[in-house]
Amino acid sequence: MSHGTLYIVSAPSGAGKTSLVHALLERIDAIQVSISHTTRAMRSGETDGVNYHFIDTATFEYMIERGDFFEHARVFDNYYGTSRPAVQALLAAGRDVILEIDWQGARQVREQMVDAVSVFILPPSRDVLQARLSQRGTDDAATIARRMRDAISEMAHFDEYDHVIINDDFDIALTQLIAVILAERCRLAHVRERQGPLIQRLLSHIEGVE
Template identity: 60%
Template sequence: MPEGPADLPHQPGLLIILSAPSGAGKTSLYRALLERVDGVVASVSHTTRAPRPGERDGVDYHFVDEAEFERQVAEGAFLEHARVFDRYYGTSRAAVEAERAAGRDVVLEIDWQGARQIRERVADAVSVFVLPPSREALRERLEGRGQDDPEVIERRMRDAEAEISHYAEYDYVIVNDEFEEALGSLVAVVRGERCRLDHRRETLAVFADRLMGKIDEAGG
């Protein structure tokens, strides 16, 4: 992690869960966080849905067919997986563990089902839920995309209600009314969690001992 003295002992990166109903602005916040804060990286999910225009395999998603996805599920390759809008999505266990071991914070953009699985398997995961400012604003955002017919929008509104019902399971809740304010709150969560003793107890113990003269700078 970039915060702190250069000689602070190495510590693993955070695992940050970011969830929200469709239309709440989660993806925009997610992308802005990656640009705004050093040391934060995206987790590239596996999915069985078809690529959208401009999406690249291995960059936006790892695009696989259902047979390959189910094979990886059977092998325990995913930290979490879920079926969303009739397609499968999953997070690679090995990829996340490698990034965290290198000291980088990993952000997962996943729904409540995946978030629940992560919390059960990763004790120190940090979870953030993003809410829209109102039902009217949510509907306007969904309609403003110009991508879906009225039936799909109604389905997404129903799905949004189901997703929102799980907000209380998360560590932090951010209302995305003004984008920059919501982004500032998300950045503050990440930087605040980097300073939490729970996440850095072992590495800070060595650093504090050096400051108190209990061990020399070489660690002896």
């Protein structure tokens, strides 16, 4: 059984990460997004095990003590984390796995998975980012200003990643993200692992052929 590849995808809010990853999943097989655990309340329209694994604080803290998370963080009053056993099981089954996490979580994961492939999504400009945040129509001016400050802080860590994609034209950015996945699958080590029998047949001696 071949081993999957772990991908880390990060971006500031408003850069289009979620839309790009969703479109990627519709075009590439044998890859999926890891479903995070959280202690926050389930929102209308969400489904346990689809959007998040919703658990209580005591369970989350017990999982921290057991070392069950690749990465975890407390955001305001809620915990968020990536399950180590769940991701490792998918990778062992030959599935590629995407983690949609911030730069701090990415650092935690890279310390444990040095072969992880990381991608950072950037907006084409601050003006475009501000417009995207404002177009949501759900936040007041103070909240948008805070989100912009958080986004700038997040973007400062783009150079910690293997690949950087600027999401100006969505179709181009999606093509670039797909290219990262396909190129990784063409790496020699991965081809040897996943296509070993084929390579053996191609290189084996055929009687009567020199």
